[in-house]
Amino acid sequence: MAFGRSDQPKMPKAIKLLIAGGFGVGKTTMVGAVSEIRPLRTEETLTDRSVGIDDLSGVETKATTTVAMDFGRISIGDEFMLYLFGTPGQERFWFVWDELARGALGAVVLADTRRLADCFPSVDYFERRGTPFIVAVNCFEGAPVFELAEVKLALNLGEDIPVLLCDARKRESGKEVLITLVKHAYGKRPMATVK
Ligand SMILES: Nc1nc2c(ncn2[C@@H]2O[C@H](COP(=O)(O)OP(=O)(O)OP(=O)(O)O)[C@@H](O)[C@H]2O)c(=O)[nH]1
Ligand SMILES: [Mg+2]
Numbered sequence: 590m591a592f593g594r595s596d597q598p599k600m601p602k603a604i605k606l607l608i609a610g611g612f613g614v615g616k617t618t619m620v621g622a623v624s625e626i627r628p629l630r631t632e633e634t635l636t637d638r639s640v641g642i643d644d645l646s647g648v649e650t651k652a653t654t655t656v657a658m659d660f661g662r663i664s665i666g667d668e669f670m671l672y673l674f675g676t677p678g679q680e681r682f683w684f685v686w687d688e689l690a691r692g693a694l695g696a697v698v699l700a701d702t703r704r705l706a707d708c709f710p711s712v713d714y715f716e717r718r719g720t721p722f723i724v725a726v727n728c729f730e731g732a733p734v735f736e737l738a739e740v741k742l743a744l745n746l747g748e749d750i751p752v753l754l755c756d757a758r759k760r761e762s763g764k765e766v767l768i769t770l771v772k773h774a775y776g777k778r779p780m781a782t783v784k
Pocket of ligand 1: 611613614616617618619648650652653655656676677678679727729730756757758
């Protein structure tokens with residue numbers, strides 16, 4: 590029996606997103622929390638050699654760091670399939686960012702209010718590339734709580750950049766962040782390219 594085009598199952602739209610931000614803000618944690626497949630990780634042990642280079646304040650128990658990327662996948666309804674690429678946070682691995690950013694619809698810049706300035710380089714990077722991004726403040730226990738408007742001001746973000754609170758360990762929270770990013774990124778595209 591022949592099927593017309595409308596009978597064919599609709600394929601979800603594949604979207605590439607980046608999870609970026611400074612060292613130890615919870616990028617690997619977020620990709621792992623939301624991914625529906627076993628996430629790919631490229632963690633290496635932090636050694637004494639990073640003392641004085643990597644700022645471990647607030648994440649003193651952190652034993653490993655991403656050296657290449659995280660990868661995960663999550664579907665949003667039957668419309669979208671999001672492919673998530675977590676970036677390495679340490680500056681010495683930043684050469685990987687250009688490769689990871691290619692073809693990405695947008696980026697989440699994760700921030701930690703104890704080290705807010707650490708997300709400046711990520712914000713600069715996506716502004717320069719013209720990649721749509723949002724800022725998600727990962728709420729660590731004991732971290733100072735700021736109004737979102739204060740975070741926006743501190744980061745000198747444009748009015749149109751969404752800023753929201755999240756818990757990188759929780760699936761629903763991560764999903765909300767990703768949906769906010771997809772909506773924001775599509776909102777910035779000329780209508781003709783939105784399918
Ligand atoms: N309390 C708390 N701990 C968190 C949260 N998110 C991450 N962590 C912890 O913080 C540490 C850093 O998390 P990672 O996910 O490795 O951070 P990352 O941004 O991938 O780090 P790099 O790849 O080294 O830049 C880990 O020990 C996590 O368990 C959070 O929302 N709350
Ligand atoms: Mg990581």
